[in-house]
Amino acid sequence: MRSPISSLERSALQLTFGSITLTVVTLACLYLHAHFAAKAFAYLLVILLFSLMGSFIASSALCIVTIAALAYYFAPPAWNGSWSIVEAHGGRLSMAHKNGPGATFQVALPPHKEAVS
Structure with a gap:
């Protein structure tokens, strides 16, 4: 029987080696x-291989670290598309924090120019 230490x-040790591998x-x-x-x-393979080593707690912690790394380093921002659409039309997107809860988002677009025929 193994001792708790x-x-x-x-x-x-598993968490350390898993973090280095990640x-x-x-x-x-x-x-x-x-x-x-x-x-x-690639991240899934790392999680799978280190999960086979046996420690549930270390595997769970490694999984959380992996999700955080994937989201932070590689996932595009969720609202980046709105920003680029507004800028493509010559507009501006701004946001301001209110004193209470919530925030204000403002979209400013230039006036539409009629096409000259």
Whole structure:
């Protein structure tokens, strides 16, 4: 039977090696400009291989770190499309924080010019 200390040390070691592997995979994907699906698949392989090592707690923590890294480094911003559409039409998108809860978003577009025939 394993002692609780050796089990904790094994989990910490697994999490450390998993984090180092994720760092290497992240840097390789950034260097190679890999497609988002390829990055997600590489992360999935890392999670799968380290999950087979046995520690549930370390595997869960590694999974959370992987999701955070994938979202932070590789996922495009959710509202980036709105910004580019407004700018493509010569407009401006601004936001301001109110003193209370909430925020104000303002879209300013130039007046429409009639086509000259």
